[in-house]
Amino acid sequence: MAVAVTDVLSDLLQPSLRIVLCGTAAGTTSAAERAYYAHRQNKFWTILHETRLTPERLQPQQYRDLLQHGIGLTDLVKVAAGMDRATLPKLTAAERSRLSGVMTTFRPRFLAFTSKTAGQKFFDGKRDYGEQRDLIGDTRVWILPSTSGAANGSWQPEVWHQFANEVRAAG
Template identity: 50%
Template sequence: MIDLLAPELKIVFCGTAKGTISARTGSFYANPSNRFYRTLHETGLTPERIDPAEFRRLLDYGIGLTDLNQVESGMDRVLNEKHFDLQGFREKMLHFRPRLIAFTSLTAARIFFADRTIRCGLQDRAIGDIPVVALPSTSGANAHWTRDRDHWYQLRALICRAENPSWGEEQKATE
């Protein structure tokens, strides 16, 4: 499966690798237990709930999709670290220049930054000058979803801030 990328998207979501069902169907986040598309709609990032088979429509909303591992599929625990193309991902992000990069799991963020201490939320490091956020996985296998899902609901504000870096300063000036 290829990436869903275009220049200057609002946000690019990056996972570790396609799940088994996604690899079989050719769609991102295709497992029926995955909360990805429902969450995009609930958080206001899409005005409607997109079906996984129609994932290409996300470009209409300024949303891109990719994975660190383009070779394998399956659960994170079965993936081989030699197949994670960290430099290739970095180069793609610097080429396409999304306003915000969001890792769709702590595992993906921890692999990319080689830092097992990363927590959910806006990171204190960027890719070039592109802000990065780490999110809890929307997988049905994520037992911490209820506790950590609020980070997904902060994305719209983070995108606004990334689109207008002086936004935070303007807000302070009007308070």
């Protein structure tokens, strides 16, 4: 008998989004709290407010409020939780296809991977931070530095600011 596998965190998606932010997989704290970017050391909610992508600093349990700001959330891996290196040894074609399908269905203006690992795993190769040459349909794709406290050594908020400026410039 097959066991039904459920998503650790449900996607937060709807039509007419400006942005979909995509992580690698829910972290263990996020899985336990049932809220995206829930670890207290994660800079996600602070940088969204600092870049003016949200008018106030939201708390992880308010993640559904992002829809009011035209922002959706998803992860590459929906059925596992943990650190990138433990969760994502190799991304499957089905996981890539699922995300591409989400983008072509919802057609946000931007997809932004919230870590270099997520972007490189999706594209199956080395990539730098910033806007990528690849589109998914009409969706522009960015790779942003991870907001995880575990990635403090590679934190570059200026890339998040560049992204936010491009989002605003696109209207």
